[in-house]
Amino acid sequence: MNITLHAATELVRELLDQIDPETGELPAELEQARAIVATKAVAVVAYIVEQERNAAMAKEYAKELALKIKAADKRADWLRTYLQEHMAALGITKISDDRGIFSATLSVGRDKSVEVFDADQLPDECVRLIPATTQPDKTVIRAMIDDGDEVPGARLVVKDRLTIK
Secondary structure (H helix, E strand, O other): OOOOHHHHHHHHHHHHHOOOOOOOOOOOOHHHHHHHHHHHHHHHHHHHHHHHHHHHHHHHHHHHHHHHHHHHHHHHHHHHHHHHHHHHHHOOOEEEOOOOOOEEEOOOOOOOOOOOOOHHHOOHHHOOOOOOOOOOOHHHHHHHHHOOOOOOOOOOOOOOOOOOO
């Protein structure tokens, strides 16, 4: 019989409801049902551990891939600058491969951007005000609630924690 942890737990609850209130006698099937719950719970814990390990391995692999991507992007940026400097030094404005699959064009003086080297010297019309953002300081709120203060709009929530090792 294939029974889930949920079904086994419900069976134990039903059996606990069948305890004789006068004698306190337990149903004969209660111990077997508890054993099934324990076995199913162990299997669930094993599956949780497996899933957490799989997630950890995937996260580690993702970190390694992110580092490889960053290194490849950095190398491509360096090569782009390297090529641009040498094309500019030689006055070359266009290169392409023999098959015409890719090319590089140097457009001299094409792009313009503003560089602010000292923001304090800028006139007021050249500066915009960006309002500061606010967010709840949960550390302060927790300390106030722990000290017995009531904080409108906040409360301390107590939760259960399952620890798996």
